[in-house]
Amino acid sequence: MARLANPTQFLKLSAALLPWCAAAAALGLGLGLYLALFVAPPDYQQGEAVRIMYVHVPSAWMASLVYAVMAAGSAVGLIWRHPLAHIAAEAAAPLGAGFTLICLVSGSLWGEPMWGTWWVWDARLTSVLVLFFLYLGFIALEHAFDDKSRGTRAAAILALVGVVNLPIIKFSVDWWNTLHQPASVFRLGGPTIAASMLWPLMVMAAGFLFFFAALLLIRMRSALMEARLRALAFGNPG
Amino acid sequence: MNGQAFLAMGGYARFVWPAYGVAAAVLLILAVWSLASYRRVKRDLAAREEKSPRKRKGPRGR
Numbered sequence: 001m002a003r004l005a006n007p008t009q010f011l012k013l014s015a016a017l018l019p020w021c022a023a024a025a026a027l028g029l030g031l032g033l034y035l036a037l038f039v040a041p042p043d044y045q046q047g048e049a050v051r052i053m054y055v056h057v058p059s060a061w062m063a064s065l066v067y068a069v070m071a072a073g074s075a076v077g078l079i080w081r082h083p084l085a086h087i088a089a090e091a092a093a094p095l096g097a098g099f100t101l102i103c104l105v106s107g108s109l110w111g112e113p114m115w116g117t118w119w120v121w122d123a124r125l126t127s128v129l130v131l132f133f134l135y136l137g138f139i140a141l142e143h144a145f146d147d148k149s150r151g152t153r154a155a156a157i158l159a160l161v162g163v164v165n166l167p168i169i170k171f172s173v174d175w176w177n178t179l180h181q182p183a184s185v186f187r188l189g190g191p192t193i194a195a196s197m198l199w200p201l202m203v204m205a206a207g208f209l210f211f212f213a214a215l216l217l218i219r220m221r222s223a224l225m226e227a228r229l230r231a232l233a234f235g236n237p238g
Numbered sequence: 239m240n241g242q243a244f245l246a247m248g249g250y251a252r253f254v255w256p257a258y259g260v261a262a263a264v265l266l267i268l269a270v271w272s273l274a275s276y277r278r279v280k281r282d283l284a285a286r287e288e289k290s291p292r293k294r295k296g297p298r299g300r
Contacts, residue, residue: 047250225283
């Protein structure tokens with residue numbers, strides 16, 4: 001990890017990793033789409049509407065995972081002043097906001113036919129909406145100061161405070177009464193979902209994960225080059 | 239399953255397809271935006287470094 005602290009090392013390593021992540025993302029999303037639409041069976045209760053799950057659940061997982069990445073980057077940046085940590089957090093934020101948006105919209109589109117409502121203010125839905133606003137707040141704070149480093153610090157502190165929301169999202173379906181169903185994959189005692197649905201879901205989730213990894217690397221590379229460009233513009237070739 | 243029945247999604251077409259559409263649109267926007275800014279900064283940096291080559295600027299004349 002210490003060697004990755006060096007931005008030059010990171011640029012080299014990320015250049016090597018990028019094509020693999022991009023290929024894995026294309027393969028996962030392509031195959032996942034095929035499995036989700038053509039191979040996975042309709043649900044005995046929900047019929048074809050269950051296919052919404054294959055975009056809703058992976059995006060929901062990513063929404064929380066990306067937030068954890070963002071918060072970890074912010075923590076490492078604040079505590080050890082690692083040069084890449086804040087860059088990783090800031091590169092992750094718009095991606096996490098995007099996944100959360102997919103989760104909210106697809107969930108709403110699933111809720112209407114299955115629960116009879118687009119939205120309820122219950123714990124799960126509300127805490128994911130809060131997650132979306134945490135992402136937007138992070139992005140807004142990051143750009144809210146003339147001094148870039150102050151914006152970075154303020155956003156990082158918000159990211160850390162917002163971490164309390166992650167366990168609330170995860171356990172909201174167990175702690176409170178909700179329309180939302182409880183976990184059926186990542187639970188003690190193993191998944192309760194049928195294998196014919198679990199596999200397409202996992203392939204799609206892998207596609208989402210590698211999509212995130214590829215874009216995170218690209219965005220971090222952009223940010224590093226942008227910093228170098230700024231240094232050059234101020235006559236300080238670093 | 240024929241094409242018509244597939245598109246109808248068992249009567250849930252107006253929920254299933256928008257869900258996939260929004261997911262595709264958001265992922266596509268993120269990818270295009272990230273790649274475009276990557277290309278732009280790469281080009282700007284290359285142009286900048288051509289104007290003031292780093293190698294000749296070092297105090298030790300590397």
